[in-house]
Each structure stands twice: as C-alpha cells, then as structure tokens.
Amino acid sequence: MEPTSPTALTDLVRRAQKGDEVAQRELIVSYQHRVAGFVYAMTGRSDYVEDLAQQVFIKMVRAIDRLQAPAQFESWLFRLARNTCIDQLRRQKLRRIFLPFGEEHENIPEPPGAVDSEELDALRHALEQLRPQDRALLALVQEGRSHAEIAETLGTSVAAVKARLHRAREHLREHYQPEHET
C-alpha cells in the first residue's frame, strides 16, 4: 500500500505538492490506516477516528505545497496528526468546563470489551490514564518515528525525548492491567 521506496514517496509527495489529485489520493490511501490508528491511540474513541483522520488529511492537502523537504513527509504528517488530536482533546476539555451538562454523550468513554480484545482494552485503558502529550509520544514511537524526529516535532532535545519516553513507558506499564484488575 505504502510507496515502496523513499524515492517513490518523495516523487509522490512532489506530485501532490503540484496539486495532482491522483497523487494526493494515493498518499491518503497509503497512510489512512496508520493515521487512524494513531488517532485512536490518542483519543481512545472510535467515533472520533474518521472525523479527526479527515481533518488531518484535509490539512495535509491544503498545506503540502509548503512542505519544504518531501523526504520528511511522514514525520510532518504525524506532526499534523498529533497537533490535530491534541487540539481536539483541548477543545473537549474546555467544552467540559463551560458546558458541564451539555453534550454529555461526548464524555462517555467506550465500555471495555465493546469492540476489543482483552489486550486492546487494557492498552486503551492504560493510554487513557496518560497525558495526551505522553500518549502522542508513545504512539509516535509505535509509528516508527526516531527520537530525533520526535525531538524535532516537539521542539525539544533528544535527551528530553528519551527521558519523557522512559517516564511515559513506566506510567503505561503501571496502568496496563489486562482484564482491568484495578
């Protein structure tokens, strides 16, 4: 599904930058599953996945001509995804403050076991306990982003990323309890 080589990806990105809709579509199809997985890891809500993934790719289509290094497309795309999810989580938090009794259905977490296996339930539950920034960090690592790329995305040093990652992994382990034994 994904472009087979970095050169093929760079070519595809260059065509997309020139407004070639076929190339833009190919990029979306290539990355939609990974972005959807990332969004799900960040929000823990299956009903947000399509909407947020769509927002991410619309931003991609509208801003791709400003991407200066086509070879860094992947890390750029996941930075867009991270920022979109964090914005959504912030908006949700603000809505909860200003409309505590409104749209209550938005705040209902998915019941464990509704759609998932035991491990997936446990992972979702553990991720929910982390700060969105830590969730993003872990999800970016799962996406194969290097420490250097993550440091660039977050505007921090590689050492700081390693330290935060270590803490995030510790927290995840603390909360990772298959079958919700807590």
Add this chain to the structure above:
Amino acid sequence: MKPESDAWQALNRHAAAQLRGGFADRVLRAAHGPQPAAWRQLQTAGAAQLRPGFAERVIRAARAAADMPSLGSQFALSAATAALCVLAVVYFHQRNVAAADERNLAEWRQVVTVAEDFDAGLL
C-alpha cells in the same frame, strides 16, 4: 498442631481460590507492559473505523474548503465593509452639519438685515 496446619492450608486454599485463571500470564503481561501485538490491534481497530471511500471524501472536502474564501480574506472583506460604513457615516454627518451651519448663518444674516432695517427706520 494438626488443627493449626489445617487452618493454614485452608487459608492458603482460600487465598489461592481468589486468583482467577491465567494469573501468571496476567502478571507477566502487566510486568512487561503492552506487547507489539496489542499496539497492532489498536492500529487495526482504529483503521477499521474508516468507512469505505475515505480518500474520496477527504479530497472532496479539501476541494470544498479550498473553494471557500479564507478566514483572512473574509476578515479583510469585513474590515473594508466596516471602514466604508464609518466613512459614509462621517461624510453624511459632516454634510448635515455643514448644511445646518449654512442654514443657521443665512437665518442670522436675515435677522441682522431685519435688525439693521429696523434700526435705520427708527433712526
């Protein structure tokens, strides 16, 4: 001694009965944290939420968004409209004030003329 050891055994049995099946596996899983398979399941579950035709919907939405005037241009248009309205209000206000001044001045001139005629008549 017998009853005491029986009691200990009973206690052990009771405690052991509290552990559900697969206890050791669960402990190991919790100790090692989520395995790559769990992350893969998470990604698969996320990807499964996208309805068919996702890419086409995104392209259509991006095209529609591109056709819409940008926030900046909407703001510029609003600002220009507001500035025009203010200019129009100021212009008409000035014109009304000038017309009123003109009218008042003409009336005063008339009053002065009448007063002068009256003075001349009296004299």
